Amino acid sequence: METSISGLQAKLKKLEKTHICNNYFPTNRGNLLVSGFWLNNFGGRHLSTAEPTHPPPPQAPTSPPPPLSFNPSFVTQVVTLLQTTDTNDWTSNTTLHKLLFLSPQSLSPLSLLRITRGLGSTAKALQFFHYIRTTSPSPPDPLPLSSTFQAIFELASREQPESATKLYELFTSSRDQSIPLSINSATLLIQFFGRAGMVEKSLIVYEELDPDRRNIHKSECPPNERTMDIVLAGLLKRNWSGRRVSEEEIVGLVLKLGEHCVFPNNVWLSQLITRLCRSGKSNKAWEFLHDVRRLGGSVEAASCNALLTGLGREHDYVRMNMLLKEMKEQKIQPDVVTFGILINYLCKLRRVDEALEVFKKMRGNENDEISVEPDVVHYNTLIDGLCKVGRQEEGLGLLEQMKSRHESAPNIVTYNCLIDGFCKAGEIERSHELLDQMYKEGLMPNVITLNTLVDGMCKHGRINSAMDFLNQMRQKGLKTNAITYTVLISAFCNANNIDKAMALFDEMLKTGCSPIAIVYYCLISGLSQAGKVDDASSVASMMKKVGFGLDIVSYNVLISGFCRKNRLEKAYEMLKDLEEAGVKPDSVTYNTLISYFSETGDFRTAHTLMRRMVKDGLVPTVVTYGTLIHAYCLVGNLDEAMKIFTDMSSASRVSPNTVIYNNLIDSLCKNKKVEVALSLMDDMKAKGVKPNTNTYNAMFKGLQEINWLEKALRLMDQMTEQACNPNYITMEVLTDWLSAVNATEKLRNFVQGYEVSTSIA
DNA sequence: CTAGGGTTAG
Numbered sequence: 001m002e003t004s005i006s007g008l009q010a011k012l013k014k015l016e017k018t019h020i021c022n023n024y025f026p027t028n029r030g031n032l033l034v035s036g037f038w039l040n041n042f043g044g045r046h047l048s049t050a051e052p053t054h055p056p057p058p059q060a061p062t063s064p065p066p067p068l069s070f071n072p073s074f075v076t077q078v079v080t081l082l083q084t085t086d087t088n089d090w091t092s093n094t095t096l097h098k099l100l101f102l103s104p105q106s107l108s109p110l111s112l113l114r115i116t117r118g119l120g121s122t123a124k125a126l127q128f129f130h131y132i133r134t135t136s137p138s139p140p141d142p143l144p145l146s147s148t149f150q151a152i153f154e155l156a157s158r159e160q161p162e163s164a165t166k167l168y169e170l171f172t173s174s175r176d177q178s179i180p181l182s183i184n185s186a187t188l189l190i191q192f193f194g195r196a197g198m199v200e201k202s203l204i205v206y207e208e209l210d211p212d213r214r215n216i217h218k219s220e221c222p223p224n225e226r227t228m229d230i231v232l233a234g235l236l237k238r239n240w241s242g243r244r245v246s247e248e249e250i251v252g253l254v255l256k257l258g259e260h261c262v263f264p265n266n267v268w269l270s271q272l273i274t275r276l277c278r279s280g281k282s283n284k285a286w287e288f289l290h291d292v293r294r295l296g297g298s299v300e301a302a303s304c305n306a307l308l309t310g311l312g313r314e315h316d317y318v319r320m321n322m323l324l325k326e327m328k329e330q331k332i333q334p335d336v337v338t339f340g341i342l343i344n345y346l347c348k349l350r351r352v353d354e355a356l357e358v359f360k361k362m363r364g365n366e367n368d369e370i371s372v373e374p375d376v377v378h379y380n381t382l383i384d385g386l387c388k389v390g391r392q393e394e395g396l397g398l399l400e401q402m403k404s405r406h407e408s409a410p411n412i413v414t415y416n417c418l419i420d421g422f423c424k425a426g427e428i429e430r431s432h433e434l435l436d437q438m439y440k441e442g443l444m445p446n447v448i449t450l451n452t453l454v455d456g457m458c459k460h461g462r463i464n465s466a467m468d469f470l471n472q473m474r475q476k477g478l479k480t481n482a483i484t485y486t487v488l489i490s491a492f493c494n495a496n497n498i499d500k501a502m503a504l505f506d507e508m509l510k511t512g513c514s515p516i517a518i519v520y521y522c523l524i525s526g527l528s529q530a531g532k533v534d535d536a537s538s539v540a541s542m543m544k545k546v547g548f549g550l551d552i553v554s555y556n557v558l559i560s561g562f563c564r565k566n567r568l569e570k571a572y573e574m575l576k577d578l579e580e581a582g583v584k585p586d587s588v589t590y591n592t593l594i595s596y597f598s599e600t601g602d603f604r605t606a607h608t609l610m611r612r613m614v615k616d617g618l619v620p621t622v623v624t625y626g627t628l629i630h631a632y633c634l635v636g637n638l639d640e641a642m643k644i645f646t647d648m649s650s651a652s653r654v655s656p657n658t659v660i661y662n663n664l665i666d667s668l669c670k671n672k673k674v675e676v677a678l679s680l681m682d683d684m685k686a687k688g689v690k691p692n693t694n695t696y697n698a699m700f701k702g703l704q705e706i707n708w709l710e711k712a713l714r715l716m717d718q719m720t721e722q723a724c725n726p727n728y729i730t731m732e733v734l735t736d737w738l739s740a741v742n743a744t745e746k747l748r749n750f751v752q753g754y755e756v757s758t759s760i761a
Numbered sequence: 762c763t764a765g766g767g768t769t770a771g
Contacts, residue, residue: 062764152762243770249765266764267764268764269764270764270765271762271763271764273764274762274764274765275762278762281764290766301765302765303764303765304765305764305765305766306764306765307765308765309765309766312766335765335767336765336766337764337765338765338766339766340765340766340767341765341766342766343766343767344766344767345766347767375766376767377767378766378767378768379767380767381767382767383767383768384767384768385767411767412768413767413768414767414768415768416767416768416769417767419769419771420768421770446768447769448768448769449768449769451766451769451770452769453769454769455769455770481769482770483769483770484769484770485770486769486770486771487769487770489770489771490770490771493771511766516770517771518770518771519770521771522770522771524771525771526771554771557771
C-alpha cells in the first residue's frame with residue numbers, strides 16, 4: 001500500500017483526536033505521535049507487560065525517540081525466511097525466533113503488517129498469526145496482532161472477492177480472540193459487506209469498532225458519533241483499497257445504522273446529499289434525508305441546503321417548495337445559506353420582487369425567531385436579479401445600501417453584476433464609471449469584468465474600442481481566457497469580419513489558452529452564416545479531432561448553410577453524422593429542411609418531413625407553419641397558405657406570429673385581396689399580435705394599388721398611436737402617393753409623430 | 762470535492 005506522508009499525518013492527527021485503538025503505519029514522525037498516544041492511553045499496561053529483556057522504553061519527552069519501527073530490510077529478511085522455511089518448522093527456527101522476538105522494533109504494527117502481506121496467501125498469513133500468538137515469549141500486544149489481521153483481511157478479500165462469508169468468518173475469529181479491529185480493517189470489512197448487501201454484517205463490524213461500547217448501557221444511544229465520522233470519512237474519500245463505494249451503498253449502511261439510532265452528523269449528511277445530487281440522484285437524496293428524519297436523526301439547515309441546491313440545479317421547484325415547507329413545519333431553522341438559495345431561486349425565476357421581500361423579512365424583528373444578517377452573497381444575488389430584468393438602477397441602489405449600512409462590503413462579483421447590467425442596457429459609459437469606482441475602492445477587476453465589458457462594447461457597436469480596452473487591460477496584467485475569445489470571435493463574425501474572427505481563433509490556439517466547445521460553435525455559426533460553409537465544416541472536423549462533439553445547434557447551422565447553397569448531399573451528410581454521434585434532431589433541424597423543400601417547391605417532401613417530425617416526438621412550431629405559409633405564398637398558392645393558417649390555430653393550437661401575418665398580408669395585397677388582408681389585421685388585433693413596420697408597409701402598398709387613400713390615412717394614425725416607426729420603405733410608398741394627391745400636410749404630421757415617438761423611445 | 766448560496770460567452 002502506498003500512503004503519502006501528508007495523508008498519513010492527517011490520519012495520525014485524526015487518530016490522536018479520536019482515541020480509538022488502531023494501528024497505523026507510522027513514519028518517523030508519525031511514530032512519535034503513536035507512541036504518545038500509546039503512553040497516554042495504555043501506558044501502564046504496556047510498560048508493565050514489557051519483558052525484562054527489552055530495553056527500557058522511552059520514559060520522558062527528553063529521551064531519544066524510539067527506534068524506527070519499520071525497517072524494510074528487516075521485513076524482507078523475515079518474509080524470505082518464512083517463505084523458505086516449512087510452516088511446521090517455524091517454531092523450531094531459532095533465527096526466526098531471534099529476529100521476531102528479541103529485537104525491540106520487530107513486533108511493531110507496521111512491520112507485522114508488511115510481513116504478513118508478504119506471505120501472499122490467507123492460509124500462510126493465518127499460520128503466521130498463530131505462530132506469533134503461540135511462540136511469543138511475552139503475551140503479544142494487541143496492536144501488532146491487529147495489523148496482522150488487517151493483512152489477513154486484505155489477502156482474503158483479494159483471494160475471494162466474491163465471497164463475503166470467508167471474510168466474515170475471519171472477522172468473527174479475530175473478534176473471538178479479542179483482537180482489536182484496526183480502522184482500516186473495519187473500513188475494508190464494512191465496504192466489503194456493504195457491497196455484498198450484507199448491511200447487517202457491516203453493522204456488526206461497526207459496533208465492534210466502537211471501543212467504548214461495553215461501557216454504555218444498551219438503551220443509551222447514539223453511542224459514539226465520532227466512530228461514525230471515521231467510517232464515513234473512509235467511505236466517502238476515494239478509498240485506500242482502490243475501489244470506491246457507491247453512494248447507494250453508503251446510504252444503505254447509514255440508514256441501517258440509523259435503525260440502531262446511530263446517525264451521521266450534519267456535515268456528513270450534507271456531504272452525502274451533495275454527492276447524491278451531483279451524480280444526478282436527487283431522488284435518492286430526497287428519500288435519504290426523509291429516511292434519516294423518519295428514523296429520528298437530526299436534520300439541520302445545512303443538509304436541507306444541500307438538497308435545495310441539488311433540486312434547484314434540476315429546476316425541481318415543486319420539491320424545493322415542499323422542502324421549504326417541511327423545514328418550516330419541523331422547525332428547522334433556515335440559515336444564511338438557506339436564504340441565499342431561496343433568494344437566488346426567486347431571482348432566477350425572475351420573481352425579483354418576491355426575492356426582495358424575502359430579503360427584507362430574513363432580518364426579522366426583535367420578537368421573531370428567525371433573524372439572519374444578510375451577507376454579500378444575498379446582495380449580489382439580488383443585484384444580479386434586478387439587472388437581469390432591466391432594473392439596474394435599483395441594483396445600484398442596493399450597492400449604495402451595502403456601503404451605507406456597512407453590513408457587507410461590495411466585492412468584485414457585486415461590481416461585475418452591475419457592470420453587466422449597464423452593458424446589457426447599452427449604458428457602456430456607466431459601466432466604465434463603475435469600473436473606475438471599483439479601482440477607487442481597491443477592488444481589482446478580474447477576467448469576468450473584462451469579458452463583460454468587452455462583450456457589452458462589442459454588442460453595442462464599439463468593437464474597436466473594445467479591442468483597445470482589452471489591450472489596455474492586458475497591459476495592466478489581466479489575463480484573458482477562452483470566454484474572451486468567444487466574445488470577440490462572435491463579435492467579428494456578426495460584423496462580417498470573418499478573417500479577423502479566424503485570426504483570433506488561431507491566436508487563441510497559439511497562446512495555449514485551452515479552448516472550450518463554445519468557441520468552435522461560434523466560429524462554425526459565423527462561417528456558415530457568412531456563406532463559408534466549407535470552412536465551417538472544417539472547423540467542425542477540427543473540433544472533433546480535439547475531442548469536442550458538435551451539438552444540435554451547430555449541426556443545424558451547418559445543415560442550414562448547405563441548404564442555402566443548394567448542396568443537399570452535404571446537408572444529408574451532416575444529418576447522417578448527427579445521427580451517428582447520437583445527437584437528436586430538434587424542431588429547428590426539421591424546420592430547416594422543411595424550409596428547404598417547400599421553398600424549392602417540393603411540398604410533398606416538406607409534408608412528409610412534418611409527419612416524421614411528429615413521429616419523432618416533436619411538435620411543429622410556429623416557424624414550421626410559417627415556413628410552409630411563406631413557401632405557398634411565394635408560389636402564389638394563397639388558398640393553401642390560408643388553409644394552413646386556419647389549421648394551425650384550430651387543429652394544432654399554435655398561435656400565428658407577426659411574421660406569418662405579414663407574409664399573408666403581403667401576398668394578399670399583391671393579389672389585390674386588400675379586404676382580406678385588412679380582415680387579417682383585425683384578426684391580429686383580436687389575437688393580441690402586434691403589427692410592425694413591415695405589416696403597415698405591405699398594407700400601404702396594397703392600398704395604394706387600389707388607391708384607397710382614406711384607409712391608408714387611418715392606418716397612418718394607428719401606426720403613430722402604436723409608436724410603430726416608419727422606415728425608408730414606408731416613406732418611399734407614402735411620399736409618392738400622398739404628394740400625388742396633395743396630402744403632404746398629413747405626411748408631415750405623420751413624420752413628426754414618428755420623431756416624437758423615437759425621442760420617447 | 763474542500764458543507765451550503767452570487768458574476769461573463771452561441
